[in-house]
Amino acid sequence: MSATPSSDTALPAVASHYPARPQFSGFMKPTGMEGDIGTLEVYGTIPVDIDGTFYRVMPDPQFPPFIDNDPWFNGDGSISAFTLKDGRASFKQRYVRTEKFTRERAAKRALLGKYRNKYTDAVEFKVRTTANTNVVHFNGTLLALKEDAPPYALDPDTLETIGLQTFDGQLPSLTFTAHPKFDPATGEMVCFGYEAKGDGTPDICYYRIGADGKFLETVWLVSPVVAMIHDFAVTDNWVVFPLIPQVCDLDRLKQGGEHWQWSPETPFVVGVLPRVGATPADVKWFRYPNCFPSHSCNAFEDAAGNIVFDLGLCDKNLFFWWPDAAGNAPAPETLHTKLTRFTIDPRATDLELTAAANVQVLQHGNTEFYRLDDRFATQRYRHAFFDLMDPALGTDFRAIGPQLGGGYPLYNSLGHLDIATGETEVYFPGKTHMVQEPVFIPRRGSTVEGDGYLLALVNNYASMSSELHLVDTKDFTKAVAVIMLPLRLRHGLHGNWVDAADVAK
């Protein structure tokens, strides 16, 4: 079928259907769905000590793009909420009413152009974010986050959009990370924005927000390279910024090019800053040979005062859809990210990090989306949970291949690494399934690290619908409950568990 010409000739033509591209096909076909289900079907038993809501976000483009080969990362943020209470589960899903979403809905067509390139838009936006990367609970509201803009605030009960969150005008940065960190002792939210003065600017704005929403401090830094800083890490005394060697160039943007280009000659730069009371001069930029830092797991300080920073590390460009200047990118099936520990002396004067002195691989499998018992965030910890891809587990790739769609990474199981013993346990959800990011739910009344449940949304390519799998960390071999959705939710990014006990104040 051919593209339908736009009725307004001033706007770029859009099709009335999604493109025949992997990121818009099979399980990744956009759904546009909002709605509520009062009680979901459950196989097994949801333990009655579980009382709370799992919020997560996925990109789900409301309209076919007018951009060719628009990446998965550019879809509209759609928030799913699964409330687990009294052994039952309910479901709610709403789009974030961003300026982009609202104006496109009114125009009944796509108006936004390329991922993070305003020069390709059909209209001028004040804020062009899709709010599609993470959803966190803070000071009574949900924050829907994408790293290119301030958060959108949402009502945790209705998922209605309240509006752009600038913290009563306190937010000094144009951008806000999708991966803020929470101090489990104080509830402080530690944040930053990069390209914080606009597209292509090297400015990083570091800020801490008290649990009551009051800004505690702001520090402006200048980055040695305008690179993506997707995640970061926090300890009691330090913050760590891993710079991904995906770089931005304003002239390329103005020419209608991509926001990001892989830079093989750029090292993996690690910024280290005192968490409290820093001045811009206090930042140190450590360097390590070119590689791709993916998500952080956790960080803490050892007895000698070193920063111990655990994150996923890939030796190739994990964001293969943004190739290097010559157009080169690795084949997706050759990517392998390992949970890796960097030990960094923040007082060092030699800023070159080396594999021999600073790096230890904690888990050799192909893993991503690391989670922990959040009560141990920023502190010494023992238990890491993650998505794992191990083809030997028995996934029927031949059967599900046609339904997978593409543009997103595939993980067929959940892993639990006991860092003290080095042992990994694996939960395999089934031969026709892939897993999304898990969340950890503490067992009520237990303060033991990692004692509780792991909950993850799972894509079932045989039924072409989504399932929630709930695993008790005391027995990782099977799910205690599989919660069925009569729907297909696209592959998403991040989410969090919000315990009812932490909301009822």
Ligand SMILES: C=Cc1ccc(O)c(OC)c1
């Ligand atoms: C997973 C990383 C990531 C990084 C940047 C993004 O804009 C994003 O959008 C969904 C996701």
Ligand SMILES: [Fe+2]
């Ligand atoms: Fe992320």
